[in-house]
Amino acid sequence: MSKTQALLDKQKRYLWPNHILYYTEPMALDRGDGMYVWDVEGNKYLDFFGGILTTSVGHNRPEVVEAAQKQTAKLIHSSTLYVNENHVNLAEKLAEIAPGDLQMTYFTTSGTDADETAVVLAKAYTGYQEIIALRHGYSGRSAMGMSLTGQAAWRIGGTHIIGIKHALNPYCYRCPLKMTYPQCGVACAEDVEEVIKTTTSGRIAAFLAEPIQGVGGFITPPPEYFKIVQEIVHHYGGLFISDEVQTGFGRTGDKWFGIEHWEVEPDIMTMAKGIANGFPLGATMTTPEIAQGMVGKGLTISTFGGNPVALAASLATIGVMEKEANPAHVAEVGAHLRAGLERLYEKYPVIGDVRGKGLMQGIEMVTDRETKEPATAAINHLFEECRNLGLLIGKGGLYGNTVRIAPPLTATKDDVDRALEILDVAFSRVQEAM
Ligand SMILES: Cc1ncc(COP(=O)(O)O)c(C=O)c1O
Known part of the structure; x- marks a missing residue:
């Protein structure tokens, strides 16, 4: 049995069943360093949700x-x-x-x-x-x-x-x-x-x-x-x-x-x-x-x-x-992120809206840009693809169809480029499957 499975079994037995867990196969985090976290199986992830906008200067900042x-x-x-x-x-x-x-x-x-x-x-x-x-x-x-x-x-x-x-x-x-x-x-x-x-x-x-x-x-x-x-x-x-x-x-x-x-x-x-x-x-x-x-x-x-x-x-x-990671740095790296997301918007019709400021950027996903029908299955697919490619992102919105991107404020343009590369691949797979 994998380490994750053993932890999940215990979680099921002793923790209230209403805990929300991301992903079809939930992950157990083990350690973090800067922009990255590792799960208990040793997989490494670029963290662009920062523990729900909380690890503001990166994991375990010395x-x-x-x-x-x-x-x-x-x-x-x-x-x-x-x-x-x-x-x-x-x-x-x-x-x-x-x-x-x-x-x-x-x-x-x-x-x-x-x-x-x-x-x-x-x-x-x-x-x-x-x-x-x-x-x-x-x-x-x-x-x-x-x-x-x-x-x-x-x-x-x-x-x-x-x-x-x-x-x-x-x-x-x-x-x-x-x-x-x-x-x-x-x-x-x-x-x-x-x-x-x-x-x-x-x-x-x-x-x-x-x-x-x-x-x-x-x-x-x-x-x-x-x-x-x-x-x-x-x-x-x-x-x-x-x-x-x-x-x-x-x-x-x-x-x-x-x-x-x-x-x-x-x-x-x-x-x-x-x-x-x-x-x-x-x-x-x-x-x-x-x-x-x-x-x-x-x-x-x-x-x-x-x-x-x-x-x-x-x-x-x-x-x-x-x-x-002062507000000026966030503005600069945030603008870089936003420009990359706008490029994804041009490529993928499943993206209905890109919004936010700084390093707080949302992507609302729709099945059709005219009807704006929330693309809930597609966002779930995107989550799994991103996870498999080594990127953590967040989710939100009344309809559960908005991707929340909020990395630690210490993120650099290189970190953003890596995340954008992964999002590009993930969105292409999601769009193809629709
Ligand atoms: C805007 C806002 N206010 C309040 C809260 C509640 O904070 P906490 O979960 O630390 O109690 C949250 C949590 O997500 C939040 O996003």
Whole structure:
């Protein structure tokens, strides 16, 4: 019996059966180094999904390993009841790279936790209860995370938290209003006001959205969208929460945070994933004034939030980004990737849309460019071909038909060329089989 099979047998016996595993024959990862991972059978893969956009500076990056090892030997756990050097230093670093007045941080352990913290803060600060989120969005696996999420498949057990409403998604490729940009005048943004007026009490605590929807399939709103929406949200008493769990830390190129592309300064930003290269860490940032909103409202604590080892890993991760994977580098390599994907679009009709920014690029697959029928069988075929050729990619979208390409930010143009070569072969086989 293969090593993988032995592990799978154990997984089947002891882990809940609802774990999602990629590939018809799931793979068991054994080790990683930079852009590559190896499975337990010794097969090597170029990782262009980066552990769901998390290994932001590559697998087992030596500086991150060393920082975590050093901190582990010194003090693994402190809790936030005591002041900790890494805690204050990382908060200071985030204040340096975050836009404008977003200067204060609360650390947690995941994206779900960061989003929950943001919603609690918005309610505490505004005194209002209702939240607007976007259809197709994804906010995590807790009761509130699932309720904020705008996809039925990710909402086990129904909508748990009331008072959350979902506005139309700025999904230009499949416009919910059947209009075309720019003639549409970004009419979808106005829907936020309609939703507030018709489905809430008229005063909201917050609007929460991802600048580019991750799980939603890298859906990228038009340039005017967030400016219009933020004005509406503020008018009705709410705060704008930008969920940067996938778009943060230079992922979108040029800027440290995704929302900066829309020239909007959010009231709150949440982050996780790429913040610490795989160590569990979440962060919620806001302005000093809004942070005061938590004071005198009750007690809160996160036992593992602000864990010194995760924080040390994060400081080292951001150090590597500043040195060799800063937003300018991501923009350059991302443009190279995008140009290659556009060439694939010209060659393969199964590609309906290419979208995203920086090193966050999506390929929506369709059986027919006219009808835009989601090509679900074809994306599964593509996955298997890429795996066999040694490339890991991700999947997303409400219809499960969008390829998510998001390598570590340390990727070079050579890495991108290798991935494009594999994608070219894989798409040609998929197209031929259709
Ligand atoms: C945009 C966004 N927000 C929140 C989350 C939840 O993060 P976590 O899985 O770390 O709880 C995710 C996870 O994919 C995400 O993509």
